Amino acid sequence: MFQSLTVLAALAQVTAATADAPQTAVDAFTGLEGNWQGQLEYRDYQSDTMQAIPMRVEFDTIPDKTTFLQRAEFTDPGFPVRITTLINVAGADTNVAISRAGRPFExxxxxxxxxxxxxxxxxxxxxxxVGEDDNRPAAIREVMTRKAESLTVTKEVDFLDDEAAEWVFRNRVSLSSE
Structure with a gap:
C-alpha cells in the first residue's frame, strides 16, 4: 500500500510538471511577463569589435494570450533608445512589429x-x-533560451550575397528577471 501511494505521488508530480511545461512558444512567452535587466552585446560592423551596453526589458501579455508586448530601453552611446515590439505567436509562425523613434516601422x-x-x-x-541585416540580404536566426530567472537571446546572420554559408554572430541580449 505504501509503495502504491509513493508511486501515485511520484506520478502526480511528473504529471503536474508536464502540465506546467510549455507545449508551444505561446506558453513559453507567457512566463516572461515582468521586468528584466542586463546587457546588449553586439558586433560593431564598422570596427569589428564587441560592444556591451546596459539594457532593460519589460514583457506583457495582451488579453488575447497570443500577443505579447516587449519594451526595451538602452543607451546607444550618446542617446537613449526605446524599442517597442509587438509579437503575435500563431502556431509555428510569429508575426513581429517593431517601433523605434526615427526609423520606419518594421x-x-x-x-x-x-x-x-x-x-x-x-x-x-x-x-x-529571411530578411536584411547591415543593409544586406540575410538568413537570420535568433535563439532565445530561458534558464530559471535568466533569459538570453543570441542573433546570428548568414549573408546571402556571399558564397560562404556561415552563421556570423550579430548580437546577444543577456537578461535577469527583476
Whole structure:
C-alpha cells in the first residue's frame, strides 16, 4: 500500500510538471511577463569589435494570450533608445512589429520552434527568417533560451550575397528577471 501511494505521488508530480511545461512558444512567452535587466552585446560592423551596453526589458501579455508586448530601453552611446515590439505567436509562425523613434516601422514573420524537453522555466525557442541585416540580404536566426530567472537571446546572420554559408554572430541580449 505504501509503495502504491509513493508511486501515485511520484506520478502526480511528473504529471503536474508536464502540465506546467510549455507545449508551444505561446506558453513559453507567457512566463516572461515582468521586468528584466542586463546587457546588449553586439558586433560593431564598422570596427569589428564587441560592444556591451546596459539594457532593460519589460514583457506583457495582451488579453488575447497570443500577443505579447516587449519594451526595451538602452543607451546607444550618446542617446537613449526605446524599442517597442509587438509579437503575435500563431502556431509555428510569429508575426513581429517593431517601433523605434526615427526609423520606419518594421514588420516581419518568422518561424518559431520550441525545442523538445521544455519545462516551465527552462526552454529554448529558435526563430528563423529571411530578411536584411547591415543593409544586406540575410538568413537570420535568433535563439532565445530561458534558464530559471535568466533569459538570453543570441542573433546570428548568414549573408546571402556571399558564397560562404556561415552563421556570423550579430548580437546577444543577456537578461535577469527583476
Amino acid at each position: 514588420t516581419y514573420t518568422q518561424n518559431a520552434r520550441l525545442a523538445p524537453g521544455a519545462i516551465a522555466d527552462s526552454w529554448t525557442i529558435t526563430f528563423t527568417r
